[in-house]
Amino acid sequence: MNLLAFFLLCVTQIWALPLNEKITPFNATSGRIINGSPASKGQFPWQAAVIFTTSSGQSFCGGSIISNQWILTAAHCARGATSFTIYLGTNTLTPDSGSTTVTTTRAVIHPSYNPSTLANDVALIQLTSPITFNTYVQPITLASSTLGSGVSVTVSGWGKTSDSASGVTNTLNYVTLSSITNTQCSNYYGSLGSGVVCATGASKSTCNGDSGGPLVTGSGSNAVHVGVVSFVSSRGCESGYPSGYSRTAYYRDWIRTTTGV
Structure with a gap:
């Protein structure tokens, strides 16, 4: 342990x-989430991939588009982060047609989040400007x-x-x-x-x-x-x-x- x-x-x-992941090279593997399946493009148009930058480096987490200016994620991901790079509209971590990359510095962590117990483990990331929805980017x-x-x-x-x-x-x-x-x-x-x-x-x-x-x-x-x-x-x-x-x-x-x- x-x-x-x-x-x-x-x-x-x-x-x-908590399940955030320190950034390592994005290596494609033959496995899946844990015995899951690869998603097709556009299958989860609300899905966001987020790189969180902190004073000690970068970590990777997911998120969800809930409006054209807000991403819902976990508090343990956003805690201590000073900036966020967010990939939208893609099912790979390599930019492709229809994908959008945005950056921002503002997040709101639930005021009662407890990092020891993981209680209230939710946070919201606010985008600097509204994103445009399309087939692959939807709330x-x-x-x-x-x-x-x-x-x-x-x-x-x-x-x-x-x-x-x-x-x-x-x-x-x-x-x-x-x-x-x-x-x-x-x-x-x-x-x-x-x-x-x-x-x-x-x-x-x-x-x-x-x-x-x-x-x-x-x-x-x-x-x-x-x-x-x-x-x-x-x-x-x-x-x-x-x-x-x-x-x-x-x-x-x-x-x-x-x-x-």
């Missing part, structure tokens, strides 16, 4: 790690009602495809999971607040680099954002433990107050 995992276990009783609807258990959900990202992978992948991947109750999830991580939702799948999970990305129900124009990728077990992405997300509906009022969305 690494030192960060040990610290979190001792202080919070939550055996989990996603935010959930206003609480996600129940046993619901089919999809999570997407460029995160590591295995615990042994050297870094994030060049290709956007996705996987289908099923939501579980917080009572079930607490069997793995201890007591969880109402702002958390967990999901699981047979040998399927998020991994480092997926943080901040979208957990959604439905697809296409019927997709609804229900969670922000937050944590996974320190036993590893392939451990079979549930992955954890900040519950979108729980933070809906804060998002609306902050962004007007």
Whole structure:
């Protein structure tokens, strides 16, 4: 167990790690998110890839377009960041036709975010000017009602495809999971607040680099954002433990107050 995992276990009783990923060369791999599938271009037009610059270097996370000026992501990604480079409208980390790259310096982290427990792990990035929507760049609807258990959900990202992978992948991947109750999830991580939702799948999970990305129900124009990728077990992405997300509906009022969305 690494030192960060040990610290979190001792202080919070939550055996989990945030999933941001220190920047390494973008190496394409033959694997997927964790036993997922590669996304086609335009399949997830709300998906954002975000490079966060801090005083200690750069890290990589995901995000979601919620309006022409706001990106929803995880607080543990944005914390300490001084600038953000955001790729939109692409399913690779190489610029391509229809993609947009924007930079900004402003983010709003939830005022009650706790880096020790990962409570309230949500943040909003404000763009300096409105982006133009097209086939490949679209906002996603935010959930206003609480996600129940046993619901089919999809999570997407460029995160590591295995615990042994050297870094994030060049290709956007996705996987289908099923939501579980917080009572079930607490069997793995201890007591969880109402702002958390967990999901699981047979040998399927998020991994480092997926943080901040979208957990959604439905697809296409019927997709609804229900969670922000937050944590996974320190036993590893392939451990079979549930992955954890900040519950979108729980933070809906804060998002609306902050962004007007």
